[in-house]
Amino acid sequence: MTTARLADAHKHARDRLARAGIDTATLDARLLVEWVTGTDQLETIRNPGRQVDSETNARLEVVLNRRMNGESVHRIIGKRAFFDIELALSRETLEPRPDTEAIVELVLPFLRRRIQELGVADLLDLGTGTGAIALALLNHLQQLRAVGVDISTGALDTARENAHLNRVSERFACLHSDWYSTVTGVYDLIVSNPPYIRTADIEGLQREVVLHDPVRALDGGEDGLGPYRIIAAGARQYLREGGAVAVEIGFDQRADVAAIFAASDLVLEATKTDIGGHERALLFTAA
Template sequence: MNRDRSRLGDVHREARARLTTAGIETADLDARLLVEWVTGCDRLEMIRNPNHPIDEAVLAQLGTVLTRRINGESVHRIIGKRAFFGVELTLSADTLEPRPDTEALVELAIPFLRQRIAEHGVADLIDLGTGTGAIALALLDQFRQLRAVGVDISKGALDTARANAHLAGVSDRFATLCSDWFSEVTGSFDLIISNPPYIPSLEIAGLQREVVLHDPVRALDGGQDGLTPYRIIAEHSRQYLRQGGAVALEIGFGQRRDVEAIFAGEYFALMGVQKDIGGHERALLFSPV
């Protein structure tokens, strides 16, 4: 950063220009978020007081984070947190960064859980591959009568999920379990929910730099055809579901037909579909028949 430009407004403009020159598509938003985070000045302060002085130590820190962004690290990984369905989550190297598209899975699950709670007074879900805990914690935030177990094979991810549950004020209703899918799971649940890895193995290298360089590959790799986790979940879910229970899953673009066929082969019927913000079929709800 240019040390002669030490006013907030100038710093913001220079940050935006640097990201734009580097070809960052979201340069305007990214610059604002990073400047706000580093300087501690919110958007209103930028408007009201563009001449607010910025010292050299802050300028140096901003220069460092802009370099990280240009090198492919996402804004929210740099900041270390992201909001998801109204819940603020911390991120770690062991977890995916929750995406807005996954909110479609939460939206699909809400009516089902509302009905189960109305019928039984309480409901239990298990979130397979919980990562940051985003899905389970968002649903716990919606329903006080809900309890959840977050399952992950990564102990680091489970540490992150527990920390996020504490921050969200729902840790008394959230438990974690280190398990390779169902291998250590016991008990029964009203809802099995998951955003499983669904990228075909050979396609991972071609994903965005932010994903390839910083998201854990294990949380992305869905096997040769991207469908291996769905086969595992379809094969084993029935024995962990209560009467009238369901399975809710996020899917990748164009995977509905294949996932529906996998679950039909295990005698599950498709009960609901939810589209994401881009209008793509993103989440499916299945019930045993």
């Protein structure tokens, strides 16, 4: 394409992605065209004949090729929405998925009760990545403080950036740590979306995940349960009296994860399903 109308750019992008077998071609095309052209849906409706110059069309071809090569729309754009906030993405972080919002929904009532009782609450987010879970909770709870832990310094840089973007930096601290190795203090809630994919299953994941998400943030070991054992074994040492632990799990891991936490005298109190109806988040309290 050289110069084209805005409506033509949308059709061209949609057709290219559809021919490449991308199921979400219509949505992906709209998001990519809007990003490259600096427009939105309303502009497309109001001014479909707006001219898109050749330089912009060339940039569109580049991003369409990236999408067809397995890079997700949000990685191309470099950001995505998550539970009322917007997050910058990086190569060192997982792209937060809508399913992870289940853990935020699960723990909000617990944290609200703690804040009502104590006036303030402290959160430890193990494997914080982009900071998605902690920052979404900070955005909703003004009396919450959080520490985001990650073994990746690049991920911590991204989490700091996202805390600044969402104006919660004064209540969010980053800590470089291999799980609990450098953690100090006590917390009202420990939360984690740990790696939980079985090592043998990683190659079978979607291209967008296998090619672009960091493997270290996916690989939960031979049975996918290794990180849960670490989290459960150390949790009580870092929990304030009446505190709790919440974790995201794979769709078939409820019984195994509950048994791991029960062995550390942590009792399953509540669960939350994801948008597909699978139990995705579990909340444990001290026995």
